[in-house]
Amino acid sequence: MPVRNKFKLGLLAFLVSVSLTGCGLDGDDGVPGETGAQGPQGEQGEAGNDGADGTDASIGIAMEVVARAFLGNQTAAEIIQYHAQTNTIYATNGNTNTIAIIPAANVSSTPMTDPIGTTNLVPSALSLPADINGVELGSVTSIAVSGNLMAVAVPANVKTDNGFVLFYDGLDSSTPAFLDAVEVGALPDMVTFTPDGAKVLVANEGEPSSDYTVDPQGSVTVINILANGEPEETGTTVGFSGFNTSEQALMEQGMMFPNPAGRTINGVTISTTVAQDLEPEYITATNDTAYISLQENNGLAVIDLEELTVQVMGLGAKSWDRLNIDIQEDGAVSFGQYTGLYGVYQPDTLAHFSWKGATFLLTANEGDAREYFFEVADEAACTAAGGMDFDEDDGCLAYTDEVKVEDLVAEPNSPLAMLQANGEADDLRVTDAMGDADGDGEYDAAYTYGARSFTIWDQNGLVVYDSGDDFERITASVHGAQFNNGDDENEGDSRSENKGPEPEALTVGQVGDRTYAFVGTERMGGILVYDVTNPYDVQFAEYVINRNLTEGLTADDVIGDLAPESLVFVSAEDSPSGEALLIVGNEVSGTVTVWQINQL
Numbered sequence: 282m283p284v285r286n287k288f289k290l291g292l293l294a295f296l297v298s299v300s301l302t303g304c305g306l307d308g309d310d311g312v313p314g315e316t317g318a319q320g321p322q323g324e325q326g327e328a329g330n331d332g333a334d335g336t337d338a339s340i341g342i343a344m345e346v347v348a349r350a351f352l353g354n355q356t357a358a359e360i361i362q363y364h365a366q367t368n369t370i371y372a373t374n375g376n377t378n379t380i381a382i383i384p385a386a387n388v389s390s391t392p393m394t395d396p397i398g399t400t401n402l403v404p405s406a407l408s409l410p411a412d413i414n415g416v417e418l419g420s421v422t423s424i425a426v427s428g429n430l431m432a433v434a435v436p437a438n439v440k441t442d443n444g445f446v447l448f449y450d451g452l453d454s455s456t457p458a459f460l461d462a463v464e465v466g467a468l469p470d471m472v473t474f475t476p477d478g479a480k481v482l483v484a485n486e487g488e489p490s491s492d493y494t495v496d497p498q499g500s501v502t503v504i505n506i507l508a509n510g511e512p513e514e515t516g517t518t519v520g521f522s523g524f525n526t527s528e529q530a531l532m533e534q535g536m537m538f539p540n541p542a543g544r545t546i547n548g549v550t551i552s553t554t555v556a557q558d559l560e561p562e563y564i565t566a567t568n569d570t571a572y573i574s575l576q577e578n579n580g581l582a583v584i585d586l587e588e589l590t591v592q593v594m595g596l597g598a599k600s601w602d603r604l605n606i607d608i609q610e611d612g613a614v615s616f617g618q619y620t621g622l623y624g625v626y627q628p629d630t631l632a633h634f635s636w637k638g639a640t641f642l643l644t645a646n647e648g649d650a651r652e653y654f655f656e657v658a659d660e661a662a663c664t665a666a667g668g669m670d671f672d673e674d675d676g677c678l679a680y681t682d683e684v685k686v687e688d689l690v691a692e693p694n695s696p697l698a699m700l701q702a703n704g705e706a707d708d709l710r711v712t713d714a715m716g717d718a719d720g721d722g723e724y725d726a727a728y729t730y731g732a733r734s735f736t737i738w739d740q741n742g743l744v745v746y747d748s749g750d751d752f753e754r755i756t757a758s759v760h761g762a763q764f765n766n767g768d769d770e771n772e773g774d775s776r777s778e779n780k781g782p783e784p785e786a787l788t789v790g791q792v793g794d795r796t797y798a799f800v801g802t803e804r805m806g807g808i809l810v811y812d813v814t815n816p817y818d819v820q821f822a823e824y825v826i827n828r829n830l831t832e833g834l835t836a837d838d839v840i841g842d843l844a845p846e847s848l849v850f851v852s853a854e855d856s857p858s859g860e861a862l863l864i865v866g867n868e869v870s871g872t873v874t875v876w877q878i879n880q881l
Contacts, residue, residue: 341881342792342810344825346396347858348388348875350404352381355836358873359846361866362426365855367455371431372404372866372873375420379406380433381873382455388875390858396827397841402873409435413445413462425481427474429453429510430460432481434469441495444469446483446504448512463504463516467497470562477568479506480586483516484561484573492655492666493541493679494549498522499559501573501584501591519589521556521582527593528555534595536580537625539651539682539714546667546679547655559593565631565642572642574628576649581628581642581742594742596644598623598715599732604750606733607757607765607777608709614757614764615777616750617705621696621725624648624732625715630787630847634796634813641745641816642738643798645787648731648780650683650712682714686727689713695725708778733781735800737816746819748800748811752782755824756805763830768804768844768869770835776804789813790850792861793880797822799863801845808845808865808876827874836869843869 350370352358357374358381364371370383381404393401412418417438425432429452436444443464449457466485473482480503487499504516524531528538540553562576566586573582575593583592600623605616628644635641654675657663663670663677670678687707691698697716700706709729716724734748756764763773765781776782786801796814801807807826813819828841836843844867851862861878 341812341822342797343879343881344808344810344823344863344876345392345879346827346874347390347392347862347877348385348402349393349396349400350381350383350402350873351400352404352871352873353377355869355871357381357868357871358866359868360423361847361849361864361873362424362431363849363851363855363864364426364452365851366453368857369452369455370402370864370873370875371424371426373421373424374406374871375422377406378409378418378420380409380421380424380431380457381406382457383873384455385875386857388857388862390860390877392877396874397829398839400872402875404873407449407457409433409447410459413447416442416445418445422469423471425472425474426452427478430474430478430506431457432472432474434465434472434483436468436470440468440488441490441497443467444485446472446481446502446512446516450510461512461514463512463514465502465504465516466500466518469502471564473564473566475566475568475586479568480504481506481512481516482564482566482571484564485518486560486562487557488560489557489653490655491653491679492547492677493551493653494547496553496557498554498556499561499575501561501564501571501582503584503586503589517589519584519591521559521591521593522554523591524555524559524593531555531580531593531595534580535597536575536578536593536595537712537714538578539712541680544667544680563629563631565633567633567640570640572631572633574631574644576627576629576647577651579625579627596626596628598625598728599734599747605754606750607753607774607781608706608729610708610774610776610778612774613762614774615705616753616757619700619703619706621700621727622706622709623715623726623728624734625712625728625730626732626736627730628736629785632787632789632798634789636814636816640740643787643789643813644736644738645784645800646732646734646736647783647785647803648729650681650710650730652681652683653679655679682712683710683730684713685709686711689716689724689727690722692723692725695723697724697726700727710779729780731780731783733784735784735787735798735811737813737819739816745816746813748809748819748821751821752784752800752802752809755809755821756782756802756807759824760830763832764805766805766830768806771830771832771840773830773832780804782807786845786848786865788848788850788863790852790861790863792853792878795880797878799848799850801848801865803844803846806841806843806845806867808848808863825876841870842867842872842874
C-alpha cells in the first residue's frame with residue numbers, strides 16, 4: 282500500500298468568475314452645456330429600517346468558573362461528555378469503574394466566589410459491569426455521547442486481550458440503561474461518534490504486556506449505528522498490516538518506531554511489526570473521514586469511513602534553535618535557544634474545524650515516551666530475565682526509549698556535540714529512537730518529547746500554524762518560577778527537563794462569529810485560548826488557571842484543578858445559562874469544572 286503524505290484525497294478548487302464589458306474607442310469630449318436652474322426641494326422621506334448587526338471582530342474573550350463538581354476521589358474525571366438535551370455532564374471514574382452523572386441544568390452565569398475550594402454540582406454514579414461474556418473487564422478509559430446513546434470503552438482486565446464498547450440508552454431521561462456490548466481490539470483507549478451519530482469509532486491502542494513479550498496490533502474499530510438506534514452486533518476493525526513493509530519510508534517522513542526488537546526478554550525474542558508498533562491514541566472525525574493520532578510513533582492515520590482504507594503519515598519535528606525553551610530545572614525561568622535540539626510533535630488530543638470549505642486539523646503536542654516495567658523478585662532476577670535496569674519501586678525495566686541528552690553518543694563536530702558542550706541540556710529527557718539516521722550508534726541531534734505547543738495542519742499534512750514557544754513564555758510571564766509545575770505537587774520549574782507544560786487536552790468551538798481553540802496543559806493545569814477563525818491569522822486570546830500554586834502544597838491540600846485531560850465546548854444554544862461554556866475534566870484532582878466564556 283503506498284504511503285502518502287496527505288490527510289485526505291482530493292484537491293481544493295476555486296472558481297473565479299470574471300465579467301468583461303465590451304467598449305469602443307473614446308470620442309472627443311463635447312462642449313459643456315449651461316448649468317440648469319435648481320428645481321424645487323422635495324419633502325423629506327421616511328426613515329429607513331435599522332441596519333443588520335455587524336459581525337463580531339476578534340476582540341477577545343474572558344472566562345470564569347461558574348460550576349464545579351468533585352467525583353469523590355483523586356485520579357478521576359479523566360474523560361467528560363455533555364448531553365445537551367438534558368444538560369447533563371458525564372465523566373469517567375477509573376478508580377471506582379463508574380460513570381459520574383452530573384446534572385447541570387441549574388448552572389447559572391454567576392461566577393463562583395471560591396472556585397478552588399468549593400463545589401456546587403452533585404454527581405451520582407452509574408456502575409459498570411465486572412465482565413462481559415465471561416471476560417473480566419478492566420477500568421473504563423473513555424466515553425462518548427450522541428443523541429440518546431452513550432458509548433463506554435472498557436479494556437479487558439488483561440490489557441493485551443480484546444476489549445469492549447458498552448452501549449447505554451435512556452440518556453434523554455437521564456437514566457442510562459445498559460443496551461449491548463460490542464467486542465473491539467486490544468486496549469480501547471478512546472471512543473467517539475461521527476458528528477451525524479451514524480458510526481462509533483474506537484482507538485484500540487494495543488499496548489504490549491509489561492515485559493513486552495505480548496504485543497497486539499493497534500487498530501481502529503468502526504461500529505455502525507442502525508436505524509433503530511442500536512449498534513450493530515459486530516464492528517469492523519481496521520489495522521495497519523499493510524504498512525509492515527513501509528517502516529523505512531515512514532521513518533523518512535518523521536515517524537519513529539521505538540521498541541526492543543532483537544532483544545530476548547523472559548525467554549522471548551522480541552520481533553515487532555509496524556502494525557504492532559502503531560498505537561492509536563485519539564480520534565477526531567467528520568462523517569466520512571477519521572483522523573487518528575499515533576502518539577508514540579509521531580504520526581497520524583487517516584481512514585476513509587466509506588471505503589475503510591487507511592493512510593499513515595509522519596509529522597516530523599520542530600527546531601528549537603530560534604524559539605525559547607526552558608530545559609533546566611534550576612528553580613528559575615531559564616530560557617535558551619538551542620541548535621541541535623528538536624521537538625517531536627507526538628500529539629495526544631486532536632480536533633478539527635473548517636475554513637473556506639476545507640478541513641484543518643489541530644493537535645495538542647504533548648509527547649510521550651515508552652516505558653515498561655515487569656515484576657521480578659530482585660535485581661538478579663531482572664538481569665537474568667533480560668531487563669535493562671532494576672528499580673526497587675517499579676521493578677524490572679523491560680524497555681524505554683527515554684534517555685538524557687548527556688547519555689547520547691554524539692557524532693564528532695555535530696550539532697549534538699556542540700549542544701552537549703554547552704551543558705545546559707544535559708538532563709533533558711530525549712528519545713534514542715531519532716537522531717541516528719545511519720544507525721552507527723552516534724547521534725547528530727537530540728529529539729525531545731512533544732513540541733510544547735499546539736499546531737494547525739492542512740489536508741496536505743503541512744503546518745499552517747504552530748504556537749511556537751507561547752505556552753512557556755505566557756505561563757512564565759504570569760507565574761514566574763512557578764511555571765512548568767507538576768500536576769500533583771506545587772514545585773515550580775519541576776517539569777522543564779521533561780516535556781514542560783505538556784499540552785494534552787484540546788477542543789474547538791464558536792463564540793459569536795469567532796472560532797476558538799482551547800488547549801489544556803496537563804502538568805501546569807492552565808488553559809490557553811486562541812482565535813483560529815482564520816488559520817492563517819491566529820491570535821492568542823486568553824489564559825486561565827484554577828489552581829493555588831503556593832510552593833510545597835500537594836493535591837491532598839485541595840489546591841484546585843489538576844491535570845486537565847479532556848475539554849468539551851458547549852455552545853450558547855446548548856448551554857443551561859445561555860452563555861457558551863467550556864467543561865474540563867481534571868484527572869488528578871478528580872474535579873469537573875465549568876467555565877463560562879464571555880465575549881468582550
